[in-house]
Amino acid sequence: xxxxxxxxxxxxxxxxxxxxxxxxxxxxxxxxxxxxxxxxxxxxxxxxxxxxxxxxxxxxxxxxxxxxxxxxxxxxxxxxxxxxxxxxxxxxxxxxxxxxxxxxxxxxxxxxxxxxxxxxxxxxxxxxxxxxxxxxxxxxxxxxxxxxxxxxxxxxxxxxxxxxxxxxxxxxxxxxxxxxxxxxxxxxxxxxxxxxxxxxxxxxxxxxxxxxxxxxxxxxxxxxxxxxxxxxxxxxxxxxxxxxxxxxxxxxxxxxxxxxxxxxxxxxxxxxxxxxxxxxxxxxxxxxxxxxxxxxxxxxxxxxxxxxxxxxxxxxxxxxxxxxxxxxxxxxxxxxxxxxxxxxxxxxxxxxxxxxxxxxxxxxxxxxxxxxxxxxxxxxxxxxxxxxxxxxxxxxxxxxxxxxxxxxxxxxxxxxxxxxxxxxxxxxxxxxxxxxxxxxxxxxxxxxxxxxxxxxxxxxxxxxxxxxxx
Numbered sequence: 001x002x003x004x005x006x007x008x009x010x011x012x013x014x015x016x017x018x019x020x021x022x023x024x025x026x027x028x029x030x031x032x033x034x035x036x037x038x039x040x041x042x043x044x045x046x047x048x049x050x051x052x053x054x055x056x057x058x059x060x061x062x063x064x065x066x067x068x069x070x071x072x073x074x075x076x077x078x079x080x081x082x083x084x085x086x087x088x089x090x091x092x093x094x095x096x097x098x099x100x101x102x103x104x105x106x107x108x109x110x111x112x113x114x115x116x117x118x119x120x121x122x123x124x125x126x127x128x129x130x131x132x133x134x135x136x137x138x139x140x141x142x143x144x145x146x147x148x149x150x151x152x153x154x155x156x157x158x159x160x161x162x163x164x165x166x167x168x169x170x171x172x173x174x175x176x177x178x179x180x181x182x183x184x185x186x187x188x189x190x191x192x193x194x195x196x197x198x199x200x201x202x203x204x205x206x207x208x209x210x211x212x213x214x215x216x217x218x219x220x221x222x223x224x225x226x227x228x229x230x231x232x233x234x235x236x237x238x239x240x241x242x243x244x245x246x247x248x249x250x251x252x253x254x255x256x257x258x259x260x261x262x263x264x265x266x267x268x269x270x271x272x273x274x275x276x277x278x279x280x281x282x283x284x285x286x287x288x289x290x291x292x293x294x295x296x297x298x299x300x301x302x303x304x305x306x307x308x309x310x311x312x313x314x315x316x317x318x319x320x321x322x323x324x325x326x327x328x329x330x331x332x333x334x335x336x337x338x339x340x341x342x343x344x345x346x347x348x349x350x351x352x353x354x355x356x357x358x359x360x361x362x363x364x365x366x367x368x369x370x371x372x373x374x375x376x377x378x379x380x381x382x383x384x385x386x387x388x389x390x391x392x393x394x395x396x397x398x399x400x401x402x403x404x405x406x407x408x409x410x411x412x413x414x415x416x417x418x419x420x421x422x423x424x425x426x427x428x429x430x431x432x433x434x435x436x437x438x439x440x441x442x443x444x445x446x447x448x449x450x451x452x453x454x455x456x457x458x459x460x461x462x463x464x465x466x467x468x469x470x
Contacts, residue, residue: 015066015128016058022120023057024050030113052096060089068129078125086118144207147174147187148196148226149214153240155182157212172208175199193222197229214240268445269408277447282381286374297368301332301360308356311337314369319386324406327378329386330369334360364461370412382450383411384438385422395431405438408445415441415449418456 027050064085067073094110145161147154154174161169173190174183183189190199193215199205211230215223230237243251243262251262268274302313315333318326334357353361360366373379379386384405387395396402416422416437425431441449 011068011128011132012066015068015125016061018124018128019061019066019121020054020057022124023053023117026113026117026120027053049097053093056093056096057085057089060085060092064088066125068125068132073129075126075129078129079122082121082125083118086114086121089117090114143209144170144172145210145212146172146190146196146199146208147212147214148176148193149240150174150176150180150183151214151242152182153242154212154214155180157240158183158187172205193219196222196226200229200233200235208235210236210238212238212240214242216242265439265443267407267442269442274445274447278380278445278450279377281447281450282374285381286371289368289371290375294368294371297365301365304356305333305354309333309336309354318389319410320389320392320406321378321386322406322409324392324403326389327373327386329379330372332360332366332369333357334366367412374412378409380409380411382413382415382453383409384414384441385417386410395435398428399432399435401439402435405435405442408442413453413457414438415453418453418460 064081067081068078090110147158158171161171171187173188174180175190175193175196177192179189196211200208200211211226213223213226227237229235241251241262251264252266253260253262255261269278298313305311305313311333313333315331315335316328317331319329321327334354335352336354338352357366370379374381392402414437416434419437421430421434421437425434
């Protein structure tokens, strides 16, 4: 039973082998004459192409290995992993096959090949996951564990492990100095903490693979003894910290020297390399726009603004940015000059808006001067939308974790905006949803997520999907 991790590794490579079989079957269909529009297996280039495809796929599946053998994994995660693998494989294969005879290759037909491969792997991986789950339900490939301690954290951990039998966990029981009446009868009390090591030493209990311990630090002597036994007898030891009592969310850990520190969330933009990539992209894009297209846009918009209403071309407003610091956010003026500009949010039929201003808001033209903010470093192309000072003051008192959104630079567009959370916030829940999406963005940032958000922004503008753009 202590070979479960090795079995999982075997399952992973069996899945890879199945992937290779699927890849080569599709290749045979496409490239050996069974599909009349593809070339026959009659040249060395075809054989080279087959070898390149296999090597490229093996390289990509090493970077994006199968995850269906994991104890907790959702079908959508399996599908996303397959998609990532096939996209990487397609790009690498197209690059490598550029060195072959181009007469053998057709981009459209290759796209069909990669699309069919992706679909076939979806079916293959999800079917394999079903087989693995059924195998675990029958008691095979399971993970036998015991608990040391019996607080609320361990009870919740038990519920997570046993909520889905296909996850493969078998909780043999728990040790505690006294029986906990809150624990279900089907998880037996195995005795006091002093009995943990004698229990593990018993020949009939060699099947125990993991020990989960939630003892408090005043039990240091007992904890050390259990750890030493586990380390010397091929049993994995896991500490379950008591922070779960007041933090009901996933935690992360890092070491400061040899001192373990738990922190609440991953923030990819805390890493210098990620900040550098994002800032470089902001500088390149904002510079290109401001020194090419923007001068022409400015001339046209400025003339129309001056003709339609008295006042300045630009509207600038203090808003909260990175770390809550204030900065001036620039926009093309879309309203008549009014005393409520810094306190009252724009509404759908706001009488303060000019006709041209209404058009600019619906097309997002009024936001274009914020590329100046991006160039200056106050904003980014993508990030949480900056709010006026009054809103920050109000909502920070009303919405829990509201200020977390200020841990990254604000953006011209953001994840909340492309998900439909933009415009007037008539009800508190609307701002709460926006804040949730902003926090999700800063916890899950990638460069490609920024590209996706920018694409969705442009698409929504072209298709007029932004109903709240007023």
